[in-house]
Amino acid sequence: MTIYESSVPQMKKMLLGLDRWLDTAVAYAQKKSFDPNVLLGLRLAPDMYPLVRQIQAACDSAKFTAARLTGKEAPKHPDTEQTIDEIRARIRSCVSYLDTFTAGDFEGAETRKVDLPFLEGKYAVGSDYLSEMGLPNFYFHVSMAYAILRHNGVDLGKIDYIGSLPTQEG
Amino acid sequence: MTIYESSVPQMKKMLLGLDRWLDTAVAYAQKKSFDPNVLLGLRLAPDMYPLVRQIQAACDSAKFTAARLTGKEAPKHPDTEQTIDEIRARIRSCVSYLDTFTAGDFEGAETRKVDLPFLEGKYAVGSDYLSEMGLPNFYFHVSMAYAILRHNGVDLGKIDYIGSLPTQEG
Numbered sequence: 001m002t003i004y005e006s007s008v009p010q011m012k013k014m015l016l017g018l019d020r021w022l023d024t025a026v027a028y029a030q031k032k033s034f035d036p037n038v039l040l041g042l043r044l045a046p047d048m049y050p051l052v053r054q055i056q057a058a059c060d061s062a063k064f065t066a067a068r069l070t071g072k073e074a075p076k077h078p079d080t081e082q083t084i085d086e087i088r089a090r091i092r093s094c095v096s097y098l099d100t101f102t103a104g105d106f107e108g109a110e111t112r113k114v115d116l117p118f119l120e121g122k123y124a125v126g127s128d129y130l131s132e133m134g135l136p137n138f139y140f141h142v143s144m145a146y147a148i149l150r151h152n153g154v155d156l157g158k159i160d161y162i163g164s165l166p167t168q169e170g
Numbered sequence: 171m172t173i174y175e176s177s178v179p180q181m182k183k184m185l186l187g188l189d190r191w192l193d194t195a196v197a198y199a200q201k202k203s204f205d206p207n208v209l210l211g212l213r214l215a216p217d218m219y220p221l222v223r224q225i226q227a228a229c230d231s232a233k234f235t236a237a238r239l240t241g242k243e244a245p246k247h248p249d250t251e252q253t254i255d256e257i258r259a260r261i262r263s264c265v266s267y268l269d270t271f272t273a274g275d276f277e278g279a280e281t282r283k284v285d286l287p288f289l290e291g292k293y294a295v296g297s298d299y300l301s302e303m304g305l306p307n308f309y310f311h312v313s314m315a316y317a318i319l320r321h322n323g324v325d326l327g328k329i330d331y332i333g334s335l336p337t338q339e340g
Contacts, residue, residue: 001173001280001297010301044214044321110171113340122337127171131180132335139309140316140331147317151214161310165302167292170283 003069004106007130011062012098014142017163018058019091021146022084025154032153037083042148049141051148053079055087058141059094065134066101068116069109069126173239174276177300181232182268184312187333188228189261191316192254195324202323207253212318219311221318223249225257228311229264235304236271238286239279239296 029036040052049057056079067074075097081087112126116133124133143161150156199206210222219227226249237244245267251257282296286303294303313331320326 001171001176001301003171005297006171006176006301010306013302014306044317045323048320113338115340116335116337119335119337121339123340124335124337127175128336131171131176132183133332135305136180136184136309136332139306140313140328143310143313144317146310147214147314150218151321153215158310162303162306165286165289165294166298167286167289167294168283169291170285170293 002103002106003109003127003130004101004103007069007106007134008066008098008101011065011138012095013163014138015058015062015091015095015098017160018055018142018145019088021149021154021156021160022088024156024160025149026084028154039149039152039154040082040084040087042152044144044148044151049144051145052081052087054141054145054148056081056090058138058145059090061134061138061141063094063097065130065138066098068114069112069130069134070101070105071112072105172273172276173279173297173300174271174273177239177276177304178236178268178271181235181308182265183333184308185228185232185261185265185268187330188225188312188315189258191319191324191326191330192258194326194330195319196254198324209319209322209324210252210254210257212322214314214318214321219314221315222251222257224311224315224318226251226260228308228315229260231304231308231311233264233267235300235308236268238284239282239300239304240271240275241282242275 025039026036029039041050043050063074077090081090110127113123114126114129115123146156146161195209196206199209211220213220233244247260251260280297283293284296284299285293316326316331
């Protein structure tokens with residue numbers, strides 16, 4: 001299992017799932033006659049990110065994980081989204097960015113020194129960074145987005161979170 | 171990065187973190203003079219698992235991921251925990267189980283055929299199972315446990331979720 005396989009395709013899959021949850025959220029808002037953009041401001045606790053920031057953070061986590069592991073510069077996003085349409089465009093932009101990566105870009109990523117903005121003068125090794133920061137942080141924000149939607153009545157289930165699993169007859 | 175490194179040590183680290191969150195939760199309950207076991211019954215939505223079941227599911231997800239990837243039989247747990255002390259014992263039992271695994275147990279795990287109880291007659295390949303089911307499902311339940319605690323006033327932060335990151339001077 002390469003570090004590419006452990007990261008990019010699965011983060012892309014989860015982001016596309018998150019995009020579908022927003023379809024369900026918009027349909028729910030229409031059924032209940034409220035502005036779906038209201039959902040973006042909702043939080044699980046006053047000192048936790050609202051939905052819009054959770055989605056931005058999920059996108060950033062995927063973007064920075066791929067960029068840092070390959071030594072590339074991630075594109076900037078100013079975090080100005082205020083509507084469901086805008087945050088969906090952000091998700092698509094992140095998915096398109098993930099699509100630019102190939103398995104080859106990740107050669108040497110396991111042992112690459114990853115500098116982190118919050119760890120001045122220190123670095124983490126690529127494989128540690130992915131396992132202990134990149135993936136846990138990504139799943140955290142995706143899960144919080146799910147939790148905010150569920151907490152506010154959007155009808156999602158575990159299968160929407162996991163998505164389809166590649167299986168074979170046997 | 172081996173499939174062992176991508177799974178067992180990190181799941182153990184997260185479960186030990188979850189155990190520490192319960193310390194914070196108990197201290198919060200004492201400060202606010204309520205029975206800490208009340209927290210175990212709280213949910214983010216009526217059709218989502220309560221905290222106790224989220225923790226059981228996090229433990230099971232770790233246990234089954236390790237067992238299925240190595241072709242071992244996982245120990246049974248009857249899901250009868252009703253107190254914080256009991257659920258912490260469950261976490262410790264799961265951590266002890268994870269400690270029985272060595273990197274060598276995971277030889278061939280990437281291509282192992284993993285049978286899943288909910289996929290009759292089909293199997294997933296080990297690496298797909300870990301990336302698309304084992305880890306996402308594990309992080310889901312750990313994150314929901316965190317979300318329930320935070321939603322109910324327990325003072326946790328992102329650093330409690332991520333834990334320490336192995337870094338080097340550079």
